[in-house]
Amino acid sequence: MSDPALDVDEAVFDVVERIPPGRVSTYGAIGRLVGVGPRRVARALASGGGAVPWYRVVRADGTAAEPVRVRQLELLAAEGVPVRSGRVDLAAVGWP
Numbered sequence: 001m002s003d004p005a006l007d008v009d010e011a012v013f014d015v016v017e018r019i020p021p022g023r024v025s026t027y028g029a030i031g032r033l034v035g036v037g038p039r040r041v042a043r044a045l046a047s048g049g050g051a052v053p054w055y056r057v058v059r060a061d062g063t064a065a066e067p068v069r070v071r072q073l074e075l076l077a078a079e080g081v082p083v084r085s086g087r088v089d090l091a092a093v094g095w096p
Contacts, residue, residue, distance in 0.1 A: 012049070021079045022079045026058055026090070026094075027039070055071070064086070081093055
């Protein structure tokens, strides 16, 4: 029997791996694709998302989560993601 929590984590990781370089998604958008809430998506990425491009997932307002903000914005800038005043332009680079 599989662990449902691990199944959710794997589903989140599978979706995050599909976000193309230079694009971003939100915790809520990933959650809708997987069938969970945005906080559950954040928990999956915080607990074991290091192997996937976790930095391509931002809050609904385009901001980065505080504990990883500096690193996340550096990684996104390296992919050419436009960031203005600490916010990603979701209208320009949002996925899906």
